[in-house]
Amino acid sequence: MKNGTSSSDFILLGLLVNPRSTGIVFAVIFAIFVVAVTANLVMIFLIQVDSRLHTPMYFLLSQLSIMDTLFICTTVPKLLVDMVSKEKTISFAACGIQIFLYLTMIGSEFFLLGLMAYDRYVAVCNPLRYPALMNRKVCLLLAAGAWFGGSLDGFLLTPITMNVPYCGSRSIDHFFCEIPAVLRLACADTSLYETLMYICCVLMLLIPISIISTSYSLILLTVHRMHSAEGRKKAFATCSSHLTVVSIFYGAAFYTYVLPQAFHTPEQDKVVSAFYTIVTPMLNPLIYSLRNKAVMGAFKKILAQCLSAPKVSTSDG
DSSP states (O other): OGGGOOTTOEEEOTTOOOGGGHHHHHHHHHHHHHHHHHHHHHHHHHHHHOGGGOSHHHHHHHHHHHHHHHHHHHHHHHHHHHHHOSOOEEOHHHHHHHHHHHHHHHHHHHHHHHHHHHHHHHHHHOTTTHHHHTOHHHHHHHHHHHHHHHHHHHHHHHHHHHTSOBOSOOEESSSSOOHHHHHTTBSSOOHHHHHHHHHHHHHHHHHHHHHHHHHHHHHHHHHHHOOOHHHHHHHHHHHHHHHHHHHHHHHHHHHHHTSOGGGOOHHHHHHHHHIIIIIHHHHHHHHHHHTOHHHHHHHHHHHHHHHHHHHHHHHHO
């Protein structure tokens, strides 16, 4: 093929925005990307350096920030490059890597959000036993379990997707290699695989959703029995950020992977995918930081130290 493009390469059609608005859309997506990566890296840094944030909740939150950083870096850089270049191809191998990475990140985040709900349940319902039930070893095991569950999804679905025969059109009507969009190019019957993938995704959603539902049902019962208004306020403040993130992330995931394909259109798929791959990784750290006094306190402390450092060095000179 021309320009050194291999016949096995795919072509990503992108977001298909109006050519006149490409510059504006590029600027918006680039700004979101920079904010998302910066906010998540700052969150990871604050949790590492501030001893007040060395708790199970913030350890799990740092894992969420790592996942969000890797998640947005899996799709957005390629999208931005494609928006300013004529060649919008992606090699067969790169497409497989992209599928594996986004499956691993989204799967890991599914499980981690469920485990974060369990952490909130223990903190609110069993505060005296919290240090023992959520010790460092348990936290490491929970995080490792989330990463393992996500990577298992990637290792299971990626090889099957990439071994499906593709012929005819190589144009993926999407801005990255998302499995439903890639499978539309298959020249073999993929109904069995799509059914298995559907069952797999439903199970991956049901397990954490069951943990979240059970945890928050028990939390609500505990809060209802509280006589202290301050205690209720603190419990709701502890859980509200997590519930906000869960609602946004699982809502988009439910549409993409659980709602039958008959209810999908390529345009709707791209909008929803753009939301959970581009916008959500930016929203998560902002929701947790802006609504969390401990994180904002750590940020102000570090900022004050950075601003006072030049003054100290100047006075010493």
